[in-house]
Amino acid sequence: MTTRVALVTGGTGGIGTAIIKRLAQQGCKVATNYRDETKAKAWQEQLKSEGIEVYLAKGDVSDPAQCETMIRDIESNVGPIEILVNNAGITRDSTFHKMKTEQWKDVINTNLNSCFNVTRPVIEGMRERKWGRIIQIASINGQKGQYGQANYAAAKAGMHGFTISLAQENAKFGITVNTVSPGYIGTDMVMAVPEDVRNKIIQQIPTGRLGMPDEIAYAVSFFIPDQAAWITGTNLSANGGQYMGW
Numbered sequence: 443m444t445t446r447v448a449l450v451t452g453g454t455g456g457i458g459t460a461i462i463k464r465l466a467q468q469g470c471k472v473a474t475n476y477r478d479e480t481k482a483k484a485w486q487e488q489l490k491s492e493g494i495e496v497y498l499a500k501g502d503v504s505d506p507a508q509c510e511t512m513i514r515d516i517e518s519n520v521g522p523i524e525i526l527v528n529n530a531g532i533t534r535d536s537t538f539h540k541m542k543t544e545q546w547k548d549v550i551n552t553n554l555n556s557c558f559n560v561t562r563p564v565i566e567g568m569r570e571r572k573w574g575r576i577i578q579i580a581s582i583n584g585q586k587g588q589y590g591q592a593n594y595a596a597a598k599a600g601m602h603g604f605t606i607s608l609a610q611e612n613a614k615f616g617i618t619v620n621t622v623s624p625g626y627i628g629t630d631m632v633m634a635v636p637e638d639v640r641n642k643i644i645q646q647i648p649t650g651r652l653g654m655p656d657e658i659a660y661a662v663s664f665f666i667p668d669q670a671a672w673i674t675g676t677n678l679s680a681n682g683g684q685y686m687g688w
Contacts, residue, residue, distance in 0.1 A: 472495075553597035568617050621676070
C-alpha cells in the first residue's frame with residue numbers, strides 16, 4: 443500500500459491505540475491528538491519501544507480553533523492527511539430526567555461536533571488530491587440506544603448521519619466515508635465496570651465474550667485499501683452479534 447498519512451483522534455485510548463498500531467503496521471505515517479502532554483509522551487514512548495512511531499499534536503477535538511491548529515501542525519510536519527479516523531469520545535452517563543446541560547453538551551461536543559471540527563480542515567485537501575478515507579467510530583448504542591446514555595446514543599447515531607451525507611458529497615472525488623460501530627470491547631473503561639454488570643452484558647452477546655480492540659482496528663483497516671474504494675456510506679457493526687440489523 444502507498445504510504446499514507448493517517449490521523450486517529452483519541453488515539454491514546456484502548457481502541458485508538460489498536461487502530462494506530464494496525465495502520466502503522468500497514469505502512470501509514472500516523473498522528474494523534476492529545477490534551478495531557480505528560481500522559482501522551484509516556485504513551486508515545488511505549489509505542490516507540492514496540493517499533494511504532496506516532497506524531498503527537500496538541501488539540502482538543504471539541505474546539506474548532508484548536509483543531510485547525512492541530513491539522514496545520516500535522517500537515518506541516520508529517521504530510522497531508524489522507525486517512526482520518528474520528529475516534530475521540532467520552533461518556534457522561536445519566537438518566538435523561540436527571541441529566542445536566544453540561545453532560546449533554548460535553549458528550550455532543552466531543553463525540554459529534556468533533557467530526558465537523560476535525561474533518562472540515564482536511565476535506566478540501568482530500569478533494570483536491572482525489573483520494574481520501576474518513577471513518578467514524580460510532581457505537582452499538584447509537585444503533586439500539588442505551589439506558590442512561592441519551593447523550594451518547596444521540597451523538598453516535600448522529601455520526602452515521604454525518605457519514606452518509608459526506609459520502610454522497612465526496613464519492614466522485616475518490617473519498618470514501620464509512621462508520622464502524624463497536625459493541626462492548628474489553629478496554630480499561632469496560633473492564634472497570636463491576637464484574638456482575640459486565641457478566642450481564644456478556645450474557646447478551648451471542649459470541650459469549652467482549653470484543654478486543656484489535657478486532658475494531660481490523661474493521662477500520664478494511665476500509666483503507668484501494669480495493670475498498672466501492673464501499674462508502676456504510677456502517678460496519680462489530681459487536682459479536684449483540685445487535686443485528688440490515
